[in-house]
Amino acid sequence: MSYPLSILDLAIVQPGQAIPDAVAASVELAQKAEEQGFRRIWFAEHHNFPSIASSATSVFIAHVAAHTDRIRLGSGGVMLPNHSPLIIAEQFGTLAEIHPGRIDLGLGRAPGTDQRTMMALRREPSAADTFPRDIKELQGYLKGQSLIPGVEAHPGTGTDVPLFILGSSEYGAQLAAALGLSYSFASHFAPQMLEHAARIYREKFEPSEDLAEPYFIAAANVIAADTEDEAHAQLELAQRHRIRQMLGRGRDLSEDDVTSLMHSPAGEQVLSMMKYTAVGTIETVRAYLDEFRERVNADELIITNTAPDLAARHRTLELLGEHVINR
Template sequence: MPVALSILDLAPIAPGRSARDSLAASVELARAAERSGYRRVWYAEHHNMPTIASSATSIVIGHVAEHTDTIRLGAGGIMLPNHSPLVIAEQFGTLETLFPGRIDLGLGRAPGTDRPTMRAIRRDQTSADSFPQDVLELQGYLRGESRVAGVQAVPRAEGEVPLYLLGSSLFGAQLAARLGLPYAFASHFAPDALHEAVAAYREEFEPSEQLAEPYVIAGVNVFAAEDRDEAEAQRRISYRNRARAFISRGQGGREYTDDEIEEFLASPGGHQLSAMTKYTAVGAPEAVREYLEGFAAAAGADELITAHHAEQVADRVRSVELTAKAMAGNATP
C-alpha cells in the first residue's frame, strides 16, 4: 500500500515579507496540496519567533479551511501545556462544527518557545507533568464525556475531532501507544530517536475507540525541483536563512552576512544545527520519490508529513506538486 502524503506548513515569514504574506502563502500551499491529492496540512504552534506566523494555530486553520474545500487541516501541533484542555476543546469543536470532517488535532507537550516566553504565556515549569491527564480531559470534552463534573465544551461538533500525539522521544511514543492514538514523530527537526520511538510505539500499542492498529506519521524535509542543482540551491538558501534566524536570536536582531553564516555552518554549532535536518529529500522528482519511499520503509511510517522549505512561495508550491506527482508514480513535470 503506498505511503500517505501530507504537509507540515510552518507558515514561514521570508526575509523582506510580512506575516500577511506568509498567511496568504499558506492558503496557496494548501490549495496546491488539495489539488495534488495530499491527505492533510498541519500547522504548528510556535511563539516569539519572528520567522513563523502560526502562533495562533486554530485561527490559521480556520482561515485556510475557509479558502479550501476538501483537504483535512489541523494542528501539528497544539502545545497542550500552554493551554487549558477546555479552551482547546472549544476551539477545535468550533472548527469541526464549521468545517465538518476536515479537522485534526495533534498535541505536543513542548513549550514551542524559549523560557522568557513560557513565562509570558503563563506556563508553569511543571505544566508538562500533567500532559497525559490533560490529553484525556481534552478527549472527554470532545466526545461529550467530560471528566470534569458540570463542565462541557460548547460547541461540541457532531463529528469526531481525531487526536494525534506528537513527539520526538520515547515518552510520546509510549503515551500514544497506551492511549491507542496515532503517533507523529518530529523527525524533520529532531531525528535521533525516530527508530527507537516507532518500535516502542508499535510494540506497546493498545487498541482504542479511535484506532484499532498503530499508525505512524514521520516528518521529513523536502526540496523538490526540476533538477538537482535547483533543489540544492533552494536548500542552501533556506538553511542559510534558518541559521541566520537561529544565531540572531539574543543578538539584538543583528544582521549577519552570508559569509558569516557560512562560517557558522562550518563550525561545531553549525554542524549540530545541520544534524537536525538529517532527514531531507533534495533533488528532481525521481530522486525525491526514491528518498521518501526509502525513508518511509526504514521508519516504519504509514504516512509522511513533508515540510517544504524553499524560500520563494512559487518554489514551495512547485515542490509540493512535483513530490505528489513523483509519489503517485509520475515523475514527469
C-alpha cells in the same frame, strides 16, 4: 507503492516579508496541496519567532480552511500545556463544526519557545507533568464524555476531533501507544530517536475505541525540482534560513555572518537537525521517501516543503503529486 503524503507548513515569514504575504503564501500552498491530493496540512504553535506566522494556530487553521474545500487541516501541534483543555476543545470543536470531517488536533507537550517567553505565556515549569491527564480531559470534552461534572465544551462536545500525539522522543511513543492514539514523530528536526520511537510505539500499542491498529506518521524535509542543481541551490538557501532562525534571534546577521555560523559547531548542530532531507529531482526524492517510509514502517509521511522560494515550493508539490501521490 502509493501512500498518504501530508504537509507540515512551517508558515515561514521570509526576511523583509509582510505577515499578510506570508499567510497568503500558506493559503496558496494549501490550495495547491489540495489540488495534488495531499492528505492533510498541519501548522505548529510557536511563540516569539518573528519568522513563523502560526503562533495563533487555531486562527491560522480557520483562515486556511475557509480558502480550501477538501483537504484536512490541523495542528502539528498545539502545545497543550500552554492552554486549558477546555479552551482547546472549544477552539477545535468550533473548527470541526464549521468544517466537519476536515479538522485534526495534534498535541505536543513542549512550550514551543524559550524559557523567558514560556513565562510570558503564564506557563508553569511543571505544566508538562499533567500532559497525559490533560489529553484525557480534552478527549472527554470532544467526545461528549466530560470528566468534569457540569462542564462541557460548547462548541466542541460530540465533535470527536481526531487526536494525534506529537513527539521527538520515546516519551511520546509510549504515551501514544498507551492511549491508543496516532503518533507523529518530528524527525524533520529531531532525527536521533526516530527508529527507536517507531518501534516502541508499535510494540506497546494498546487498541482503543479510536484506533484498532497503530498509526505512525514520520516527518521529512523535501525539496524536489526539475534539476539537481536547482534543488541543491534551494537547499542551501533553506539551510541559511535555518541558521538565521535558530542562531540569529535578536541579531541582524549579514550573509558573511551566516556563512561563518554554518561552519561553526553550533551551526553544524543546527544543520544536523535536517538529517532526513530528500533533495533533488523527483526520481531522487521519490526513491528517498519510499526507502525512508519502508525503513521506519510509517503509515504516512508528512513533509516540510523546505524551499524558501514560493515558486519552488509549488513545484515540489506538483512533482510529489504527479510522481508519488498519483503514480
